Amino acid sequence: MTTRVPAALLVVxxxxxxxxxxxxxxxxxxxxxxxxxxxxxxxxxLSLLTTTVSLVIIVALGTPLALLLARGRFPGRAxxxxxxxxPIVLPxxxxxxxxxxxxxxxxxxGGALEVAGISIPFTTLAVVLAQVFVAAPFFVRAARAGLANxxxxxxxxxxxxxxxxxxxxxxxxxxLAAPALAAGLVLCWSRALGEFGATIMFAGNVxxxxxxxxxxxxxxxxxxxxxxxxxxxxxxxxxxxxxxxxVRTLNWRxxxxxxxxx
Amino acid sequence: xxxRAPALALALALAACxxxxxxxxxxxLTVYAAASLRNALEQVEAAYEIAAxxxxxxxxxxxxxxxxxxxxxxxxxxxxxxxxxxxPQQLYDAGLADxxxxxxxxxxxxxxxxxxxxxxxxxxxxxxxxEVRIVAAGDEVPISKYVSNxxxxxxxxxxxPADFSNAYAANVVSREDNVQAVVAKIELGExxxxxxxxxxxxxxxxxxxxxxxDEANVQAHYAGVVMTTSAHPEAARAFLHxxxxxxxxxxxxxxxxxxxx
Numbered sequence: 001m002t003t004r005v006p007a008a009l010l011v012v013x014x015x016x017x018x019x020x021x022x023x024x025x026x027x028x029x030x031x032x033x034x035x036x037x038x039x040x041x042x043x044x045x046l047s048l049l050t051t052t053v054s055l056v057i058i059v060a061l062g063t064p065l066a067l068l069l070a071r072g073r074f075p076g077r078a079x080x081x082x083x084x085x086x087p088i089v090l091p092x093x094x095x096x097x098x099x100x101x102x103x104x105x106x107x108x109x110g111g112a113l114e115v116a117g118i119s120i121p122f123t124t125l126a127v128v129l130a131q132v133f134v135a136a137p138f139f140v141r142a143a144r145a146g147l148a149n150x151x152x153x154x155x156x157x158x159x160x161x162x163x164x165x166x167x168x169x170x171x172x173x174x175x176l177a178a179p180a181l182a183a184g185l186v187l188c189w190s191r192a193l194g195e196f197g198a199t200i201m202f203a204g205n206v207x208x209x210x211x212x213x214x215x216x217x218x219x220x221x222x223x224x225x226x227x228x229x230x231x232x233x234x235x236x237x238x239x240x241x242x243x244x245x246x247v248r249t250l251n252w253r254x255x256x257x258x259x260x261x262x
Numbered sequence: 263x264x265x266r267a268p269a270l271a272l273a274l275a276l277a278a279c280x281x282x283x284x285x286x287x288x289x290x291l292t293v294y295a296a297a298s299l300r301n302a303l304e305q306v307e308a309a310y311e312i313a314a315x316x317x318x319x320x321x322x323x324x325x326x327x328x329x330x331x332x333x334x335x336x337x338x339x340x341x342x343x344x345x346x347x348x349x350p351q352q353l354y355d356a357g358l359a360d361x362x363x364x365x366x367x368x369x370x371x372x373x374x375x376x377x378x379x380x381x382x383x384x385x386x387x388x389x390x391x392x393e394v395r396i397v398a399a400g401d402e403v404p405i406s407k408y409v410s411n412x413x414x415x416x417x418x419x420x421x422x423p424a425d426f427s428n429a430y431a432a433n434v435v436s437r438e439d440n441v442q443a444v445v446a447k448i449e450l451g452e453x454x455x456x457x458x459x460x461x462x463x464x465x466x467x468x469x470x471x472x473x474x475x476d477e478a479n480v481q482a483h484y485a486g487v488v489m490t491t492s493a494h495p496e497a498a499r500a501f502l503h504x505x506x507x508x509x510x511x512x513x514x515x516x517x518x519x520x521x522x523x
Contacts, residue, residue: 106335106336121335204337205322205324206322207321207322209292211322221443221446222440222442223442224446226446
């Protein structure tokens, strides 16, 4: 009894705002109007496009890094781990400012990029870079934990049976770590989808180009169109809810446990 | 080798995304505009895309100061429409604006209150009362300069307390990024009163306007510039020219903007 009341209080506090927003979105015509609203539609398409590209980049670069962190022994390893974890605790606005100071026109790499004819800030590419920066740690952490838990004896057994390193990775290591990799991927995607602070600082808020769904929630609220703001928010809540539900039903819970990252 | 391949892939992806395709197709003009212009520009966009076939306007709105910072940091704007003269001037001085600064509209400041206001504000003098919650824009937002002028003059009028300026400042409970956000806070009842542009008051269906004595009011100047980094300077100049012409002015007037003076 004494534990149930405060526990219930917190659950209600966490559930009420989110639940109310979704009800509000579907009760009126907000949702149907929003889908017809070009700002929401464009943002939905842009969000799906940019998060897909971000995921491809994160998996391509993050899997080798996770393998290195799970298996390798090298000097400065603790420092690398800290650097990889940093974006998780950093305020996104700080991430956005930092990205701008490096990749901006007047940034550290701005001159070199300009010579190469590349302009990153306030473009769709900037949206992707902001997402990769804030979301990659979620994948690397989960993947590192999953790969570290793979039984090395099974890999050795495969080698004894004549498998090459590529075959070992493809048929033994990656399948065994798959639940962890998938859970990391899903978490990483939802973090990228929800990315706001770094995006608005580094990519701005241009419809069709850098205005993703979270920026619509902010932009339409600021512009006084509460309905569109609510609809965009409801889409994000449903996506986040779906992600967590998927992780649960597919029994990836253990992989989700961040403590396993060590 | 295997560890380098991903880095190479990233570099290629970056290069592929960043090279802008040369457009023989519709010319896309990116217009960075003060938040208070948002509603009017939706109509301007529709009208201009008919008047100038082949031009596609992309309009991004925020506070003029935020947009100026973004342009300074390399944001690819073709035209910048500011709610003041200062921000375009700063871009001009930095060599980022091409040609001259064009004043295309004017605006005045009004006091708004929620329809069912508990604080019952009847004149700007009531803003000095203790319990009033005032919502204002941040110091860097152009309207704040105009508002401090208004407050400064009001404080010297008969019927206003001597410490009106201080009392006003003490009652400010929130500072917003732009004027639209100020209006939103009043509409939601999160504040009792706010100074906003006349155009914002007109656009909102759920606020009431409290008159400001004429002698205390100011005229805000809206000015536009074409950016030196624009890929389509001719098209950008043509748009700015159209906006100051009869068609552009008619739309701006519909939304409560004054002709440039």
